[in-house]
Amino acid sequence: MSENLITVTIDGIECKAKEGEYLLNIARANDIFIPAICYLTRCSPTLACRICLVEADGKRVYACNAKAKDGMNIVTQTEEILEERKAIMQVYDVNHPLQCGVCDQHGECELQNYTLELAIDTQEYAIADTKREVKDWSSVLHYDAGLCIVCERCVTVCKDMIGDAAIKTGPRGGDKLDKELKESMPKDAYAMWNKLQKSIIVPSNGTDHTNCSDCGECTAVCPVGALTERDFIYKANPWDLREVPSACAHCSSACHIYYETRSESISNPEEKIFRVKNEWNYQTLCGAGRFGYDYENRDAKRDPDALVRAAETVKSAGTIKFNSMITNEEALMLQTIKEKFGVKLVNNEVKPFQEFLKHYAKAAGHMLYKDSFADMRECDFIISVGSKLRNDNPAARYLFNNIQKMNKGAGIYFHPVGDTLIPTFGKSIMTFEHKPHDEEYALLLILKLFGDHEKLPESVKEKFNEDLVARLGGDSESFEATFEKMMKKKESFALMVGEDLYYHPKAANLAKLVALVEESTEFKVAFIPPKSNALGVALICDLDQECEGVVVGYNEPGDFKISALGDGEFDIPAMNQQEGTITNMNKRVVVLNAALDYNGYTLNDIMNKLGLGESLTVDWTSKLPLNKGYQVARFDDLPDGFKNDMSENRGYLLANLSVEREEIELEEFNEKALEGDIAYRCNPQRQFNDFSDKAHQIFEKFALYASPERAEELGERVRVDFGESGAIELPVEVDERISGEIVEVPDFKSAYGVYDLFGQNRYAEVKITKV
Amino acid sequence: MDLENLKDRNIGEQKYRMLDLEPTPTTGWGKFKRVLRRSVKLELLVGLKVTIREMFKALFMGEMHTVKYPFEKLPISPRYRAIHEMKRLLESGHYRCIGCGLCEKICISDCIRMDTRYDENQRKEVSEYTINFGRCIFCGYCAEVCPELAIVHGGRYETASEQRASFSLFEDMLTPIDKLKEQKEYPGFGAVSPNADENIKPTPLAY
Numbered sequence: 001m002s003e004n005l006i007t008v009t010i011d012g013i014e015c016k017a018k019e020g021e022y023l024l025n026i027a028r029a030n031d032i033f034i035p036a037i038c039y040l041t042r043c044s045p046t047l048a049c050r051i052c053l054v055e056a057d058g059k060r061v062y063a064c065n066a067k068a069k070d071g072m073n074i075v076t077q078t079e080e081i082l083e084e085r086k087a088i089m090q091v092y093d094v095n096h097p098l099q100c101g102v103c104d105q106h107g108e109c110e111l112q113n114y115t116l117e118l119a120i121d122t123q124e125y126a127i128a129d130t131k132r133e134v135k136d137w138s139s140v141l142h143y144d145a146g147l148c149i150v151c152e153r154c155v156t157v158c159k160d161m162i163g164d165a166a167i168k169t170g171p172r173g174g175d176k177l178d179k180e181l182k183e184s185m186p187k188d189a190y191a192m193w194n195k196l197q198k199s200i201i202v203p204s205n206g207t208d209h210t211n212c213s214d215c216g217e218c219t220a221v222c223p224v225g226a227l228t229e230r231d232f233i234y235k236a237n238p239w240d241l242r243e244v245p246s247a248c249a250h251c252s253s254a255c256h257i258y259y260e261t262r263s264e265s266i267s268n269p270e271e272k273i274f275r276v277k278n279e280w281n282y283q284t285l286c287g288a289g290r291f292g293y294d295y296e297n298r299d300a301k302r303d304p305d306a307l308v309r310a311a312e313t314v315k316s317a318g319t320i321k322f323n324s325m326i327t328n329e330e331a332l333m334l335q336t337i338k339e340k341f342g343v344k345l346v347n348n349e350v351k352p353f354q355e356f357l358k359h360y361a362k363a364a365g366h367m368l369y370k371d372s373f374a375d376m377r378e379c380d381f382i383i384s385v386g387s388k389l390r391n392d393n394p395a396a397r398y399l400f401n402n403i404q405k406m407n408k409g410a411g412i413y414f415h416p417v418g419d420t421l422i423p424t425f426g427k428s429i430m431t432f433e434h435k436p437h438d439e440e441y442a443l444l445l446i447l448k449l450f451g452d453h454e455k456l457p458e459s460v461k462e463k464f465n466e467d468l469v470a471r472l473g474g475d476s477e478s479f480e481a482t483f484e485k486m487m488k489k490k491e492s493f494a495l496m497v498g499e500d501l502y503y504h505p506k507a508a509n510l511a512k513l514v515a516l517v518e519e520s521t522e523f524k525v526a527f528i529p530p531k532s533n534a535l536g537v538a539l540i541c542d543l544d545q546e547c548e549g550v551v552v553g554y555n556e557p558g559d560f561k562i563s564a565l566g567d568g569e570f571d572i573p574a575m576n577q578q579e580g581t582i583t584n585m586n587k588r589v590v591v592l593n594a595a596l597d598y599n600g601y602t603l604n605d606i607m608n609k610l611g612l613g614e615s616l617t618v619d620w621t622s623k624l625p626l627n628k629g630y631q632v633a634r635f636d637d638l639p640d641g642f643k644n645d646m647s648e649n650r651g652y653l654l655a656n657l658s659v660e661r662e663e664i665e666l667e668e669f670n671e672k673a674l675e676g677d678i679a680y681r682c683n684p685q686r687q688f689n690d691f692s693d694k695a696h697q698i699f700e701k702f703a704l705y706a707s708p709e710r711a712e713e714l715g716e717r718v719r720v721d722f723g724e725s726g727a728i729e730l731p732v733e734v735d736e737r738i739s740g741e742i743v744e745v746p747d748f749k750s751a752y753g754v755y756d757l758f759g760q761n762r763y764a765e766v767k768i769t770k771v
Numbered sequence: 772m773d774l775e776n777l778k779d780r781n782i783g784e785q786k787y788r789m790l791d792l793e794p795t796p797t798t799g800w801g802k803f804k805r806v807l808r809r810s811v812k813l814e815l816l817v818g819l820k821v822t823i824r825e826m827f828k829a830l831f832m833g834e835m836h837t838v839k840y841p842f843e844k845l846p847i848s849p850r851y852r853a854i855h856e857m858k859r860l861l862e863s864g865h866y867r868c869i870g871c872g873l874c875e876k877i878c879i880s881d882c883i884r885m886d887t888r889y890d891e892n893q894r895k896e897v898s899e900y901t902i903n904f905g906r907c908i909f910c911g912y913c914a915e916v917c918p919e920l921a922i923v924h925g926g927r928y929e930t931a932s933e934q935r936a937s938f939s940l941f942e943d944m945l946t947p948i949d950k951l952k953e954q955k956e957y958p959g960f961g962a963v964s965p966n967a968d969e970n971i972k973p974t975p976l977a978y
Contacts, residue, residue, distance in 0.1 A: 106871065237872040
């Protein structure tokens, strides 16, 4: 990076850092310990706990919100500071229940840890306690106010990272502190206590229940046992659980997670996943990642006859139909089968994305989008085109929100389906509810506003004459003033490209426009791969358009079903039962580890029967195609984790290879508007595929989702008629955060063949009738 | 003590004395004479004096020393560490165990397992609890670590079983509810020390 590094001295150790970085983060990056409870990296400092008190150039500052200046000299411990910290911990221990044995945080509790760290062995303070009730906030969240120390980490993460802002501090009704204490006790401890006595955490909508996406990140960040997952309460002690680092396989973010397993019970020694944890200082999980973990293929057995049958069927099959819930290794095996036996590979989730990437590569001169979502965190202006941000990819949504909150950012959200949540992410967010298939104009507007006009071809500039803002459904009169305001003090820009663009009648055009944006503007551009390992499949497999002959379904319906869901003719391991790698949206090849035992055969066994196999599935890892940017790397050598300076140290990054560049020639823009009722293929939050649906803590139904007004019109159950491609009957569910007329049809159950109904498109003209 | 003294292992006074024994006969006649002399002098009965006295006491004076195990058992120390007992709260009769899992964690032979759950009263309930006595080495750590004095050792030391692994469940070890009045505190491992009150600084209360 080109930024100037400065030097600060912490406890005599010289540390290099970026100017303006928080002291606490610098200390952590350099392995220097400063206690801190309320601070969350990547979120704004809360200043609730005040325990990170340090002395910077002789002045007392809070390490979590003091910014580094060149030559600063920091002392992390003086007698005075220790006294403050001790008093703070004593105050936290006032009225905190002492029955640690019956708390789920017992053993990994920060209150326990810091009480011991600071050697608190006596209590000097006391105040009458207030009655605080235990509450279930949602289907997954459990809040025990009696244990809460009001560090506000949950509130901070929900606002700054998740964007739901579903919880806030409310009145506690506690006794006032004795005024004499102000004189007698350390200053910061008093201030902390004063605040603590006044507040407690409550749902921000004024009810007893949170209206949020049920991601459970608040339970992860809670330092004590106040916020827990309902399913996990009192089930197991943290130290009994075996921690298996892996990656979540539900969406293309492939977040780093730990499966925590233990034998199910005394009577059942079978290993079971009890919960999922994450490195919440470095990566944020969504509800599917945290709660959608128990989709393993249990009870699979080794039946040699079935293996022979499966191998023969695969060899003689016309098509293998699969989806993106597949590892790179398995995808490579399928590709090998294709090359040897001429079997067609069909993948509805990835094919359009692969095409889009090809068009993009030709126009841009390199195979993959230049930037990754990880780089975008520094940006202060972000645009999302073609992605239903709230549903498609949680990591992209968190990024969009985080930029608004942390970098005083601005954002533009282009999407035909209205969303009432996105505008609440920040003060300067502009939303365009444009017509479906008008994404070309959205990109055109970006080019017009930000592009270097000299670099643009004439065919593009011609189109600038049209009133693009009006075309996109905006108000062209007020636009300029608003836009100017948004642009104030903005330095770095990011563009997220979503699934709608890949499933667009003019996808090739869009790919070229995206390449133009990348070339002629300063935007960091990254694509959101449609589903979990879509990028990996797109790079490794050579996909076909249509099914032919006998169809072998690989986690998909077919004449012969190979399935990790336990419902097929041949069993394969689910993503939490096998080792392998996934290529995620950050162009990173990340590691999956097996959390649970699997007793059946794998795809590699079929390969061995066919004479193409390796001794282990992970032996394929080093064979991933080099000409697509993969490396020759042994699976066991791949790193998996984060470093203290927040950098990601997982797997390896794909190389972005250059390809031959072709002149960009735009085709005619799409002018055919959709008429009548419009359905949009989109999953509810926390649902991604059959596997997330199988998990017992994911409750979102397979239904038609509509805005409250639209749902009322539609009644309880409807038939959605797609014309020639068929029809589907669905119950109607309300999504309070949708606005407008467009309804959402989910695709997470492969048995319903929703991709076939929509075809190469995410929008469809439909007829909706009540049933 | 300096090093010289330390190295000298012959501690104490060395007062050895040779016994004044007659020489061992070598000839056949000599051996015969010795046998005859020893038989006639009744030395054997001198050796059996104590035995005969005790036999007489046992048979005729009712002072039998043999314990007729298993019909009879000797009292053992109250701090003896045998098969565990689970105690109840005297006030409510509810079991003391809170399911914290510390005994499970500290157990060095890994023989304790427990399952817990969230019960209707929002409390942690122990739904199942076992100790594998095939593995237990009766070290007493579980009793020592227990914050509630719930698990303690008892005096039941007969652990022979048909299988190497013999399990005990929670109910087996729990004080029967009708015997609650007879429940006694265990004075061994894990017990509160007699001077506990002196070692504790009370937490201030604002009520």
